[in-house]
Amino acid sequence: MTGPTLSPAAAHVAHLLFEWLGIAVGVQLYRWQRRRAGQPPMLERGSFAVVIGCVLGAAIGNKAVFWIEMPMLWTDAAANWRVLASGQSIVGGLLGGLVGVEVAKKLHGITRSTGDQFVLPLVAGTVVGRIGCFLAGLNDGTYGLPSALPWAMDFGDGIPRHPTQLYDMLLVLAIGGLLWRWRTPLSRENGLAFKLYLSAYLFWRLLVDGIKPLPYDYGFGLSGIQLVCIAALLCYLPGLFRQLRRSQSHVPA
Template structure:
């Protein structure tokens, strides 16, 4: 997180944008942090409602983990609300693509090193690259898959940055939509601890619903790019 924040700060400086502590930017930062913090916890509880039940029924201490998807969606909602309240219509997300990708990749390094102590490990598998994460069973190294995916996605968006810049916000929209689709698919290779409808996990349902809500905005921005490029 610290490295991602430093990279974002550097990107803002290079782009000539005001510091995050400036009047308008500070409101956006507060919206981002509050939204990400709330989304992080709420989506985790969607993923693990059994923790709620254990707390309310058995008097056990509440176990609160974290959800990267929740942090991203909550941060997006928080910053959009802050922009609406401060009347700042300009898109602010494109500069976050690189820092987000690096932050996610580094976070998944930690998940991989944690092995079975982290809930992001994959299902047992017989693929040649399956790895034993500590229980003697070869498993899909889903954390490594995600590192490769987010860095590849960010690299592609960086390669197309000049074209995407014609529509401010499109690069971020592409990154977020791509990541949500990725999580919807890759989480099918992870154990589902609390299954919802269709056997999907809570995270998968959050990703699916978020995609259904977000894709119209992505499509609208893509159409603007097509018209601008003519």
Template sequence: MSPVALHTLFEALAYAVGLRTFLWTRRKLAPQAFAHDDHVAWVGVGAIVGAALGAKLAFWIDDPLAAFRDFPDLWHLLEGKSIVGALLGGLAGVELAKKIAGVRNSTGDAFVLPLTVGMCIGRVGCFLAGLNDHTYGNPTALPWGVDFGDGVPRHPTQLYEIAFLLAQYALIHARRVALAEPGDRFRAFMLGYLAFRLLVECIKPLPYAYLHALSGLQLLCLAGLLYYHRDLPRILRALFARRGAWEPR
């Protein structure tokens, strides 16, 4: 099977397993996230449309020279995508859909496990796709460097991301009681992932430099972290502070 076909297979698997995980999570881990079934439809549409638009916009921002190389060829313009953009676009889409539908509940906690599972599966496909996927890291002399097909050992940043996502979910799940405010588990997920991507992009090829140093994805990560900056102290306390009188027992 070709690398492109492998990537497509794992991407489809990520969506399918992520959806099934969401249906389970909604019942078992975040039963208060949705007050009515029609709210699920509104939030789902907002998430899908927002994620699709955000994923494309992030690619255009991250690598504008490649994205607009054959402009106005729309097929080429629609080729790339980014998980960072999908997450931020999905967040914006959900918030807009909730305002339209009058949904007042925080719904994010129902997405933490499905996103973790889906993104891990998707990154396996990215790893198997090799150089074609452009998600690999810079050359490295470390013993776990991976040759993706050009004879150069590189940081397997896809595997770093899988390891981070699994460790992050284990921490969030272990501290779920301390993350008592509705939506805090999702805020912890977003803060952690955006911070991780901000750092890991430093060991990946820089397609286009902003401010002579930052990639477009790093700028988007900074924007997302700024959006959640008021929640950051509370989330850090909940995740890392020792259990005390402030924490529910």
């Protein structure tokens, strides 16, 4: 199968366009959910601070994890500061956004969970953003290793590869669909849906990044993103399991 073969300039424009389109779609979905829940679409002060914390944290995490993934670029940054602004990471954006939200909640004395309303926006934003990654083809670092599978795609260099951008889209849609189907029982525990989404995506990226080119080997064939996923799961899973046990205790016998 033949995949997109855009020029570097066209690929950059397509990637940027779908990245911002994904953000716009996510914001509108977030507003729709608030209206559906009987909440005002305009954010009150505390919730606005949470959104700002999410955006700032995601922006920082986005770049930080990319630099962990591509440490060989650090030497180039000394000669050209623009290198520091290049690249991004969905994993970094998710984790950075999580930290930013928690910091904002702490500063404003918010104790309730705010993550569940972010699940659908994250699903939509990731799917739309990955369309841009797919169109960028070899100009983007999200394609997979060479493959002989029937659906492997040639992005212009004559080598069929895993279309890992499409794998990511399908997996995110599947997770989102399951969480939407189970939204009623999950709603008994605030924040549980978001924790499940984040944990599932981190575990998925730990696996699927194993069939992507390895930009820098940190040992045992693991990339920087995979190490970040492992560290995040070790920190996050205990809380998720505790909340899952609490949710089970709420189910009538």
